[in-house]
Amino acid sequence: MPPPNLYTFPTPSSLATSLRAYILSAQNASIERHAIFRVAVSGGSLPSTLADALLAPPAEGNPHDRVSFEKWEIFYADERAVPLDHEDSNHRLVKENLLDKIPAEMGAPKVFPIDVSLLDDLEELADAYEKTLVASFAARDSVRIPIFDLILLGCGPDGHTCSLFPGSPLLRESEAWVLPISDSPKPPPRRITLSLPVVTHGLKIGFVATGAGKKNALHRIFDEEDAGLPAALVNRLAQERVTWFTDEAAVEEVVATKRRGSL
Numbered sequence: 382m383p384p385p386n387l388y389t390f391p392t393p394s395s396l397a398t399s400l401r402a403y404i405l406s407a408q409n410a411s412i413e414r415h416a417i418f419r420v421a422v423s424g425g426s427l428p429s430t431l432a433d434a435l436l437a438p439p440a441e442g443n444p445h446d447r448v449s450f451e452k453w454e455i456f457y458a459d460e461r462a463v464p465l466d467h468e469d470s471n472h473r474l475v476k477e478n479l480l481d482k483i484p485a486e487m488g489a490p491k492v493f494p495i496d497v498s499l500l501d502d503l504e505e506l507a508d509a510y511e512k513t514l515v516a517s518f519a520a521r522d523s524v525r526i527p528i529f530d531l532i533l534l535g536c537g538p539d540g541h542t543c544s545l546f547p548g549s550p551l552l553r554e555s556e557a558w559v560l561p562i563s564d565s566p567k568p569p570p571r572r573i574t575l576s577l578p579v580v581t582h583g584l585k586i587g588f589v590a591t592g593a594g595k596k597n598a599l600h601r602i603f604d605e606e607d608a609g610l611p612a613a614l615v616n617r618l619a620q621e622r623v624t625w626f627t628d629e630a631a632v633e634e635v636v637a638t639k640r641r642g643s644l
């Protein structure tokens with residue numbers, strides 16, 4: 382099986398351009414396949430990079446370079462258990478960086494935030510979000526596990542992804558689609574997250590990881606294939622369905638032969 386793809390870009394804008402091409406190729410294939418594009422996104426620095434990629438003007442004369450937001454369903458790969466307008470909310474980040482800036486002519490995505498009436502009970506919050514997935518996926522596909530067309534993730538300096546952290550018992554979950562976490566090492570502590578099987582069943586899984594803070598994690602993920610790191614587990618389980626978008630600083634410690642320059 383071909384290994385995960387690791388791309389490295391010299392500038393944030395070249396990264397955003399390639400990320401756009403990657404997302405739109407997934408979008409176009411999904412719309413052709415089932416007339417919908419179901420995406421899960423994380424928080425951190427991703428929403429701002431995503432906005433740079435998606436709100437850029439389309440390439441003239443290229444019909445494939447159009448973002449069809451009206452066909453998008455956006456879910457959260459992980460979310461913090463806070464109100465939707467709270468400074469820690471991933472939904473707020475996505476809304477302020479991207480959703481609020483989509484011009485009317487680009488269409489409006491359907492967005493699925495958490496149910497904030499359940500913030501006091503993490504189990505309930507996770508269960509309700511799982512039911513949201515059931516309603517979207519099972520109704521159309523009667524599936525055992527939701528298969529997102531695209532899952533867009535970040536990676537922490539400790540190799541975490543979504544809210545799946547190294548050493549967490551949540552990594553062993555094989556049944557639930559959405560899990561509660563009350564002791565996230567990265568604040569805030571209370572969150573929900575997609576489970577590892579849901580992440581690794583994504584048709585395409587894209588990571589964006591930039592900056593020197595990620596260099597040790599990327600070395601451990603790509604050179605050591607250290608299965609203690611959740612992001613390395615995603616690589617191991619999903620292989621060529623995984624694509625990493627990085628900058629020079631983040632891959633400084635990764636063996637050069639594993640990197641590629643462009644998509």
Ligand SMILES: O=C(O)[C@H](O)[C@@H](O)[C@H](O)[C@H](O)COP(=O)(O)O
Nearest residue numbers: 423424425426535536537542543
């Ligand atoms: O809500 C969160 O905390 C995230 O979803 C988390 O998994 C994030 O994506 C990584 O920590 C990378 O964050 P940065 O891109 O900001 O480094």
